[in-house]
Amino acid sequence: MKAFLVIAVSIMLAVAISPILLAQWPDYPTAAVPMLPNGQPNMEGPTPRTPDGKPDLSGIWALGRGGGGGGGGRGQRGQGRGDVAGGANAAPPAGAPAPAPARGAAPAPAANAGPPVATFFDLGSGIQGGLPYTPWAAELRRQRMADNMKDNPDAHCLPIGLTQLHLHPQPRKIIQTPKLIVMLYEAQGGVRQIFMDGRPLPNNDPQPWWYGYSIGHWEGDDLVVETTGFRDDVWLDVNGSPLTTTGKMTERMRRPNYGTFQTDITIEDPKSYTKPFTVRVNHRVMLNTDLIEFICQENEKSSQHFEPPSK
């Protein structure tokens, strides 16, 4: 028994440490990381702020726990752990000592507080009974799943729904300026602009976009982002929950402490859903790393092996 324990613990340590030993190129230290007395990054340290006092969401963010699986199976997980500095959970465990709040910062949420956590495969996996699909949407999703989700835009190197980008195992980077916030997604090379200059959402029937048109404003320490102008064929998750041109997405983004980025997403789309719903996505900061180029089209061969649609 003792020998078994030694072996088991050794395996766990080896697995946990091995990616660190094989850190990827390029490696460049993140600046201004709050540190603990033991020299480790303090993930529960104060929320960084910009000169105008707003929470600074800038950074590289990995999908946090609770957002990676479910739906069709064990699902997706975060990328390599070696460069992910966050703890196992984006939010501290219930009962953990509350971190000292930063000036004006929202306290870190308890693990079980807030809206149900979404997963990459199933946005509604945490909602009892699932998402409130209209009959049209339920049938469309059923067909997409029956076809093994082979027409998810991701599988054809096309832009994927914003909620898939939020939940994708590949990381994302936020660049924050007072008038414009840019989100770069490693997945499918996604680029998103959030206009912070006070402009309204367009009402001139704009050309629908894969990522829609986003405007944002601050409500306290929450960044509230409204997005409309979507295409009619958005996949919100891998299982094919739809979003259409009648859809609107409202995100409340916050950084409750140094290591945590949290987004509550409300979807309204009368064509697809009988009522609005809200789900949460947790991210944790990645240190000493950056996005890696991902050009999907360079050698795409998988789709030629997909099975024909089931009828």
Added chain:
Amino acid sequence: MKFRSILLGVALAIACAALPALAHHAFNAEFDRQKPITLTGKVTRVEWANPHARIYFDVKNEAGEMVNWDFEMGSPNGLMRNGWRRDSLKTGDEITVTGWLAKHAPRVGNAGTVTMVATGKRLFAASSEGDANAR
């Protein structure tokens, strides 16, 4: 005994969490989890490219003929974060690959593990093994 089970579960959970994800397409769109396979052969080509790295290797079939196989792995960014490099496998290396067959393409598979025959070194997190049960 119960403690041992818990410990093993924790070890497996950590191992699985470190696996790169098959994010480009759903596993079931291309592969059949009911058709696991293990093959040993020599690497003939490595394509270190997106959206999936691919290894091609020659395997002697039951008739004694050399047959070339094409196995899909994770994307280079995910593999890199788990310690792979584009020269981790070289032409001529003898490898044992475990994985799953494609549903509709002959001699195509998804790699779960890749083991170097010469050294026994298992290239950890070689592929989308952790997503074998994912749709």
